[in-house]
Amino acid sequence: xxxxxxxxxxxxxxxxxxxxxxxxxxxxxxxxxxxxxxxxxxxxxxxxxxxxxxxxxxxxxxxxxxxxxxxxxxxxxxxxxxxxxxxxxxxxxxxxxxxxxxxxxxxxxxxxxxxxxxxxxxxxxxxxxxxxxxxxxxxxxxxxxxxxxxxxxxxxxxxxxxxxxxxxxxxxxxxxxxxxxxxxxxxxxxxxxxxxxxxxxxxxxxxxx
Amino acid sequence: xxxxxxxxxxxxxxxxxxxxxxxxxxxxxxxxxxxxxxxxxxxxxxxxxxxxxxxxxxxxxxxxxxxxxxxxxxxxxxxxxxxxxxxxxxxxxxxxxxxxxx
Numbered sequence: 140x141x142x143x144x145x146x147x148x149x150x151x152x153x154x155x156x157x158x159x160x161x162x163x164x165x166x167x168x169x170x171x172x173x174x175x176x177x178x179x180x181x182x183x184x185x186x187x188x189x190x191x192x193x194x195x196x197x198x199x200x201x202x203x204x205x206x207x208x209x210x211x212x213x214x215x216x217x218x219x220x221x222x223x224x225x226x227x228x229x230x231x232x233x234x235x236x237x238x239x240x241x242x243x244x245x246x247x248x249x250x251x252x253x254x255x256x257x258x259x260x261x262x263x264x265x266x267x268x269x270x271x272x273x274x275x276x277x278x279x280x281x282x283x284x285x286x287x288x289x290x291x292x293x294x295x296x297x298x299x300x301x302x303x304x305x306x307x308x309x310x311x312x313x314x315x316x317x318x319x320x321x322x323x324x325x326x327x328x329x330x331x332x333x334x335x336x337x338x339x340x341x342x343x344x345x346x347x348x
Numbered sequence: 349x350x351x352x353x354x355x356x357x358x359x360x361x362x363x364x365x366x367x368x369x370x371x372x373x374x375x376x377x378x379x380x381x382x383x384x385x386x387x388x389x390x391x392x393x394x395x396x397x398x399x400x401x402x403x404x405x406x407x408x409x410x411x412x413x414x415x416x417x418x419x420x421x422x423x424x425x426x427x428x429x430x431x432x433x434x435x436x437x438x439x440x441x442x443x444x445x446x447x448x449x450x
Contacts, residue, residue, distance in 0.1 A: 144446055146386050147393070154392030166352040232422070263420045321351045334427050341423075 155157075164329040165322035174328055175317040178290035183310040187281025189213045189222045190272050192264060192288040192296060193229025196238040205289060205314050210242045211314040213287045213306050217251060224284055226257040226275060228268050246247050265292070266299050266347050273303035289314040291335045387443070394439035395432070402431055 164170050194205035202210065206229060217225045225246065229238025239260035239344035246256050257275065262268030276282055283306040288296045290311035300307045315328045342348040370376040407424035413421050 144450055146383075150391075150393030150397065151386055151389040152393065153396050154389035154394075157392045158389065160396070164394075166356065230420075244411050291427050322355060330427070338423075 145206065161326075165326045168325075170325050170329045170332065171317035171319060173207065174210050174291065174332060177278045178293065178311060178317075180290075180293070180309045180311050183216060183221060183285050183308050186222045186283040186285040186308050188224040188226050188257075188272075188276065189216050189285045189287060189310075190268075190300075191228060191242070192265065192268055192286070192292070193238050194289070195232065196229065196234070196235060196241050198235040200236045200241050202238065202241060206238060206242070208312050209287050210245065210312055212310060213252065213285075214246060214249070216285055216287065216310055217255070223255065224257055224279070225251060225255055226259055226272060226284075228259045228262050228271070230263055265296050266342075269296070269299040269303040269305070272300065273305055276305060283308065285310045287312060289331075291331050295335065295339050295342060295348070299342075300348070391436075391439050391443055394442055395436045398435040398438040399432060400434055400440075403427070406431075 194209055195203040196206060197203070210227065213225055213227070216222065221342035227239045227242040227246065229242060231237040237258075239258045243256050243258045247253050257272050257273065259268075264272050272284060276284065282304065284300065286293070286296060286300055287309045289308045290313055293309050293311045297307045297309055303338050315324060315331065317328065319325055319328060339348065360439075367381075371378060403426050407423065410421050410423055410426065
C-alpha cells in the first residue's frame with residue numbers, strides 16, 4: 140500500500156486566498172465602492188463630436204448590453220445638443236453585421252438626423268478606434284470629442300484617444316452599477332475591473348500606452 | 349447585505365444538514381472533515397492555476413493566430429466566464445488523478 144499523497148501546499152494557500160477574495164468581493168460592497176471612486180467623472184461638456192466606442196453585436200444583429208448602453212449614452216448627449224455629430228463605432232465580428240451600422244440604423248429609427256450620424260465600423264481595438272476617430276476629426280477640423288464608453292474602460296480609452304491627438308471629454312456609461320447588491324453582479328464587476336487592469340498592463344508593456 | 353446574508357445563511361444551513369446527515373446516516377468520520385476542507389482549498393488553488401494557465405496560453409494563441417491568419421480575434425474571448433468552470437473541471441480531474449494514482 141502506498142502512502143497518501145500530501146496536500147499541495149502552494150495550491151492550498153492560493154485556494155485559501157481565492158476563497159477569501161471571493162467572499163470579500165462577492166459578499167461585501169468593496170468592489171462597488173472602489174469602482175465608484177475610481178470611475179467618477181465630471182458632467183460632460185460641449186465638443187466637436189460624440190464618439191461611441193464599440194462593444195459587440197451578435198450574428199443576428201442584436202447589440203450586446205454594453206453596446207446598447209453606450210449607444211443610449213451617446214444619443215442622450217446628442218439630444219442635449221453637446222455636439223453636432225454622433226460617431227458610432229464597432230466592427231463586424233466573424234461574418235456578423237457591422238455593429239456601427241446596426242447602431243446607426245437604431246439611431247435613425249429613433250429620430251437622430253442621418254446627416255449627423257457617422258458610421259465608423261473599421262475599429263477592431265480601442266487603439267484602432269482612436270486612430271480612426273482622429274482621422275475623422277482631422278477631416279472636420281475639430282479635436283474635442285465626447286468619448287462614450289464603459290466606466291471601467293474609460294481610463295485606457297481616454298489615454299489612447301489623447302495619444303492619437305484628440306482632446307477628450309469623458310462621458311462614461313455605467314455598464315454594471317457599483318451599487319449592485321447580488322454577489323454574482325459584484326463578481327462580474329470585479330471581473331471587469333480586473334480585466335481592464337490587465338488590459339492596461341498589456342497596453343503599457345506593448346508600448347501602446 | 350440582504351442578498352449576501354441570505355445566500356451565506358442558505359449555504360450554512362445546507363452545510364449543517366450535510367454534516368448531520370453525513371455523521372448519522374453515512375457514518376462519516378467527523379475528524380476527517382478538516383482534511384477534506386484542505387482538499388477543497390487545494391482544488392480552489394488548482395482551479396486558479398489552471399485558469400491562469402488557460403488565460404496566458406489563450407492570450408499567446410490569439411496573438412499567434414492574428415499573425416498567422418491575418419484575421420482579428422478578440423482578446424476578450426479569453427475572459428469568458430465559462431473558462432472558470434472549465435478550469436474547475438480540470439482541477440477536479442487533476443485531483444482525482446492524483447488520488448487514483450495512490
